Amino acid sequence: MSGIFLSGFGAVSPAGWGCERLLGLLRTGELPMPQTVERPGWTRPLTVRRVPAPSPRPTWAAHARMRRSAAISQFAMGAAAEALGNQTAGPLGIVFCTTCGCVNYSRRFYDEALRDPSVASPLLFPETVFNAPASHLSSVLGTAAINYTLVGDTGVFLRGLALAAGWIEAGRVERCLVVAAEEVDWIISDSLRHFRKSATLTEGAGAVLLTRERPRTLCAELECVTDPEQFATRGGSSRRADALQRVASALPTGLASTPDAARLGEGFSASTVWQVLAAIDTAWERQLPRATICVPGAYHEAIGASFTIHPAATP
Amino acid sequence: MLYSRAQSTSGPRRVVVTGCGMVTPLGPGVAANSEGFRTGQTAFRPVTLFDVSRQRVHTAAEVNLPGELPVALTPRQASLLDRAGRMLLWAAHEATEQARWDSQQTARCVAGTTAGGMSHGETYFRTAIREPLACRQQPTRTIGYQAPRQVSLVAQACGVHGPASVIANACASGANAIGHAWELVRTGRAERVLAAGYDAISHLIFAGFDSLQALSPTRCRPFDARRDGLALGEGAAALALESLEAAQARGAIILAELVGYGAATDLHHLTQPHPQGDAAFATMTEACQIAGLEPSDIDYVNAHGTGTPLNDSAEAAAITRWAGPRAATLPVSSTKAGIGHLLGAAGAVEAAICVLALRGQWLPPMLATQTPDAACGFRLVTQPESARLVNVMTNSFGFGGANATLIFRRWA
Numbered sequence: 001m002s003g004i005f006l007s008g009f010g011a012v013s014p015a016g017w018g019c020e021r022l023l024g025l026l027r028t029g030e031l032p033m034p035q036t037v038e039r040p041g042w043t044r045p046l047t048v049r050r051v052p053a054p055s056p057r058p059t060w061a062a063h064a065r066m067r068r069s070a071a072i073s074q075f076a077m078g079a080a081a082e083a084l085g086n087q088t089a090g091p092l093g094i095v096f097c098t099t100c101g102c103v104n105y106s107r108r109f110y111d112e113a114l115r116d117p118s119v120a121s122p123l124l125f126p127e128t129v130f131n132a133p134a135s136h137l138s139s140v141l142g143t144a145a146i147n148y149t150l151v152g153d154t155g156v157f158l159r160g161l162a163l164a165a166g167w168i169e170a171g172r173v174e175r176c177l178v179v180a181a182e183e184v185d186w187i188i189s190d191s192l193r194h195f196r197k198s199a200t201l202t203e204g205a206g207a208v209l210l211t212r213e214r215p216r217t218l219c220a221e222l223e224c225v226t227d228p229e230q231f232a233t234r235g236g237s238s239r240r241a242d243a244l245q246r247v248a249s250a251l252p253t254g255l256a257s258t259p260d261a262a263r264l265g266e267g268f269s270a271s272t273v274w275q276v277l278a279a280i281d282t283a284w285e286r287q288l289p290r291a292t293i294c295v296p297g298a299y300h301e302a303i304g305a306s307f308t309i310h311p312a313a314t315p
Numbered sequence: 316m317l318y319s320r321a322q323s324t325s326g327p328r329r330v331v332v333t334g335c336g337m338v339t340p341l342g343p344g345v346a347a348n349s350e351g352f353r354t355g356q357t358a359f360r361p362v363t364l365f366d367v368s369r370q371r372v373h374t375a376a377e378v379n380l381p382g383e384l385p386v387a388l389t390p391r392q393a394s395l396l397d398r399a400g401r402m403l404l405w406a407a408h409e410a411t412e413q414a415r416w417d418s419q420q421t422a423r424c425v426a427g428t429t430a431g432g433m434s435h436g437e438t439y440f441r442t443a444i445r446e447p448l449a450c451r452q453q454p455t456r457t458i459g460y461q462a463p464r465q466v467s468l469v470a471q472a473c474g475v476h477g478p479a480s481v482i483a484n485a486c487a488s489g490a491n492a493i494g495h496a497w498e499l500v501r502t503g504r505a506e507r508v509l510a511a512g513y514d515a516i517s518h519l520i521f522a523g524f525d526s527l528q529a530l531s532p533t534r535c536r537p538f539d540a541r542r543d544g545l546a547l548g549e550g551a552a553a554l555a556l557e558s559l560e561a562a563q564a565r566g567a568i569i570l571a572e573l574v575g576y577g578a579a580t581d582l583h584h585l586t587q588p589h590p591q592g593d594a595a596f597a598t599m600t601e602a603c604q605i606a607g608l609e610p611s612d613i614d615y616v617n618a619h620g621t622g623t624p625l626n627d628s629a630e631a632a633a634i635t636r637w638a639g640p641r642a643a644t645l646p647v648s649s650t651k652a653g654i655g656h657l658l659g660a661a662g663a664v665e666a667a668i669c670v671l672a673l674r675g676q677w678l679p680p681m682l683a684t685q686t687p688d689a690a691c692g693f694r695l696v697t698q699p700e701s702a703r704l705v706n707v708m709t710n711s712f713g714f715g716g717a718n719a720t721l722i723f724r725r726w727a
Contacts, residue, residue, distance in 0.1 A: 003320075040444060040447065065585070094580075099461075101483075107440060109519065110437060110518070113519060113526075114518075117370050117522040118369050118370065120522050120526045125524075125527060126527075128523065129715060130485070132585065134715060136585075138580045139716075144581070145580065146579065147580040147717065148482055149482065149483045149484055150480065150481065150483070151481045152481060156463075158317075159317060159480060161318065166318065166499075166502065166504060169502070170498060170502050187440060191439065191453070194454040194457060195454065195457075223320055224319040224320065225316065225317040225318040226316055227478050228478050230467060250316070299461055300467070301463070
């Protein structure tokens with residue numbers, strides 16, 4: 001037994017704010033209507049799925065750090081707050097995972113710098129840094145413990161789980177939030193089209209609270225995270241499928257069929273958390289002993305993980 | 316497996332450095348850098364990489380990057396590496412060549428960067444705006460923009476075939492990467508890890524620091540009472556880390572031992588440190604505790620020392636508080652005085668400098684610092700000097716409050 005438990009979950013997605021909205025949507029399969037985003041120089045807009053505004057407005061939104069923060073930070077904070085729930089006491093490590101990062105503010109700042117660097121906004125620049133969302137999480141949650149930002153392909157969230165579990169096992173922290181988030185911007189949607197013409201970019205976040213202490217409720221335990229398998233983007237989908245097959249073969253037999261979070265669109269790292277939530281939820285519902293997931297990355301890497309499902313502890 | 320509950324983690328293992336590589340504005344390779352840092356050379360000059368005519372500041376420390384690559388890559392692979400990636404390749408190649416790892420044995424790679432691949436992203440954006448229908452090279456730029464893709468490519472080119480990962484903790488990235496690699500080996504999750512930091516000067520980042528008015532319009536003078544900002548630089552460094560048992564079993568030359576790592580988060584502000592350097596104090600304290608050392612055991616501190624008024628005063632307060640009675644005689648300097656702030660590469664390059672200083676028994680000076688700030692309760696190294704060094708410490712702090720401290724011990 002690893003003794004590393006998934007004790008809290010959070011999600012922000014085009015379905016809305018909260019895990020229940022995401023899982024409800026994935027169960028029914030009724031996808032929200034896509035929106036469009038203008039692509040400069042094109043007459044036709046790009047198709048995306050965005051996160052609706054939260055209602056009611058979360059209390060953390062009034063925190064000084066969050067007022068000017070980018071959408072990706074808001075999504076990350078929303079998911080983290082839900083995963084943490086009332087468990088706010090004590091040192092808390094944070095692993096923030098992303099594929100594209102704070103691309104909206106980066107694109108806007110670089111655009112300003114190209115036009116006239118002498119008036120490029122100093123308010124935007126600090127929010128362009130990959131670890132800005134992670135910094136906001138630590139500040140709002142009031143935890144000065146270790147905090148990493150991992151940048152990686154779609155499955156980087158699973159790398160984050162492995163990192164956080166290592167911290168807990170090594171005694172560096174007792175609890176750790178692992179959060180993944182992405183935001184929509186036309187430049188990402190544009191770049192995605194070079195690889196998949198029909199892809200719909202989506203945004204949002206997901207979070208898991210890892211603890212050494214086992215919750216008394218129905219819960220999941222981190223069993224393993226596979227080594228990542230590299231594949232070349234040249235060579236097409238067969239290379240990706242081969243890598244995925246190698247990952248799957250490294251995992252114990254688990255739940256084969258779960259609602260597919262990818263139907264929401266390409267949400268990179270966020271899609272992976274949503275898939276983890278869907279897999280665990282389905283395993284719980286069907287009273288299965290294990291949930292497994294395999295993630296074919298958008299760019300170069302496949303990776304997988306498995307989770308053991310535990311029934312609620314008897315009082 | 317990256318993680319498995321069946322994986323047994325052994326008790327803490329000793330971790331040693333068996334390879335070191337670096338590329339900085341002082342030149343490519345350890346030899347050029349060792350002499351440059353020992354004598355306090357500087358490498359600032361007018362920026363040539365992009366137009367800075369409309370910026371406040373026009374200088375930085377650029378790397379004279381060799382035109383060729385140290386290892387053969389296919390044209391496709393080479394096209395994925397931007398300036399930052401090429402610097403990483405040079406540093407990683409030097410480190411792995413020195414370590415002489417058997418490529419049949421699995422090694423991991425952990426790299427830190429703030430903007431590896433950024434130049435691909437900048438070119439992608441400019442092309443997308445100016446030629447909205449253009450597709451040529453845009454997919455390659457999309458892939459090249461992914462720092463993890465660059466790091467994997469470099470690692471494999473250097474014979475490191477295990478999982479590669481990227482930590483983006485702003486200007487502490489390089490130190491965090493080395494610290495994480497140390498934890499992987501120390502806890503038995505990896506036998507050997509190539510740890511690196513890399514970053515190149517990019518237009519976006521230069522304009523960003525300029526917009527914050529953080530760049531010095533005069534010269535970078537860390538801990539000087541008249542300091543007025545930082546200077547940007549670029550580069551890469553890589554350390555080959557492995558367990559002491561593994562190194563000794565294969566008769567490797569050991570360059571130094573990595574004995575302590577502390578990490579914490581400064582909650583004060585996104586870009587400004589707590590005025591008393593609370594998180595820096597915490598990381599120095601934690602690194603010492605893990606290493607089993609007292610401040611009196613530390614023979615030199617390679618400070619983060621950017622040269623900005625806020626960073627240096629906060630770090631000075633933290634070092635003075637942490638060092639206690641030792642502060643008055645504790646030698647401290649910032650090598651950013653010579654090469655500027657290397658952002659995600661800074662922590663790795665400064666760690667490599669500590670290894671070089673331990674090997675050569677010298678202290679790197681800051682020649683430009685002439686009037687020490689009154690907040691410095693420690694001894695600033697402003698002239699080249701020899702010293703007896705056993706334990707040396709390096710600090711790295713970044714935007715977002717990422718703070719890290721590493722402690723290296725002489726291997727004799």
